Amino acid sequence: MRRAAPGWAAASLALTVTLAGCTPADSGPGATASSTAGPVTVVGGTRPEEQLLARVAVRHLQNHGVNAVMGEPSTVPWGAAGDQQVAIVDSLAMASEVAPAALAGPVPTPSPSPTASAAPTAGASPATGGPSPGTGSPTRTASPTDPAPASPTGHPTATGTATPLPDGDPAADAAGTTAIVVDHLPEGTEVIGESAGTLRLQAVTTTATAGLYSMEELGDLNGLCDRMVFTPEAAGALETRRLEVLAGCEPDEWIAPGEDGPAADLVTGRADVAMLYGTDPAIADHALVPLGDPERILPEGRVLLVADPQDVPGTATGALGELAGQLSGEHLAELQRLSAGPDALPPEEAAQYWLVSAGLEQAPERWF
DSSP: OOOOOTTOTTOOBOOSSOOTTOOOOOOSTTTTSOTTSOOEEEEOOSSHHHHHHHHHHHHHHHHTTOOEEEOOOOSSGGGGOBTTEEEEEEHHHHHHHHOHHHHHOOOOOOOOOOOTTOOOOTTBOTTTSOBOTTOOOTTOOOOTTSOOOBOTTSOBOOOOOOOOOOOOOOOOOHHHHHHHHHTTSOTTOEEEEEOSSOEEEEEEEOHHHHHHTTOOBGGGGTTTOTTOEEEOHHHHHHHHHHHHHHHOOOOSEEOOOOTTOHHHHHHTTSOSEEEEETTOTHHHHTTOEEOBOTTOOSOEEOEEEEEOTTSSOHHHHHHHHHHHHTOOHHHHHHHHHHHSSTTOOOHHHHHHHHHHHTTSSOOOTTOO
8 A cells, every 4th residue: 555645644535444344234214225226326526536535435335335336427416316326416516507596696786886086095905905904894995096016917906996895695605505406406316415514615816916915805806806817717607796796806807727727827827816615725735825705705515425315225325424424624625635636646545545534444454
């Protein structure tokens, strides 16, 4: 067994060692499912971390005596749930696909723009006229004669003239996003497990950009976005309206991520702001700064395990619920780290390492 990459002593997935006494009798809702009806198939999405989680789920089921196999990756894994198939679903990704309007929620009519003659307020940043850290007044404005320092992408930014912001409802929280997607699951299926940690969409930037414009929260983007480049392009399809109206931020351009991903685009100066899950390990790896979102302008979700509970053994539903309970924010980040990058482990090793570190599998002899 190869040692995991440095810094990953707390993260890993899957199982190659069978737990002692892990063949309990079937019980629960799926106890009537025939053990000879065929294997339980686990279907995940196409992202590397989703495939690794599917492999972890298969191995965890096998360790509990369940005949389980990997299914083919799917761009719509929720559609595969049922008929002895368990789907691993990113509720945020699913909601943005099947019910984007419900996920975004109602967006109020924007407030009028401030007059050009408005004087700077006490809360304006000396460098840009933009908001100072920790302040959230929606009516801050700055003099249009303020200098326009260049952003890391080389684009001059706006002068820092803030837009008055209306009050708006928060975006869906994790429970709300789950409720949205439940109505779009295949008939007869339901959520049999959900991650303990949330998938929170966050606006992330570099420490240099955050320091240059005194940004700590989404509201601090107010008046600074009209020449900024955001990534990835797919996030803009859902989030542009909420950012524009509730954060005073209308980016100049949304671009597709480069070959090395959105986080690398920030580091190389290809983009100013990236929309990432807060569990993305690249945030810590590149010392990036997530902008706070106390008003929940951006939505959150969870990883869901979806199946027909009458169509899988009760042992399987219990094991999958146990697995979901260990999917904290830290362990979700570890899934991403173990499944991508130059130090990624082979899937079987990564799965075993993760399960051992999550306390779901006994460490083999000579484990190090």
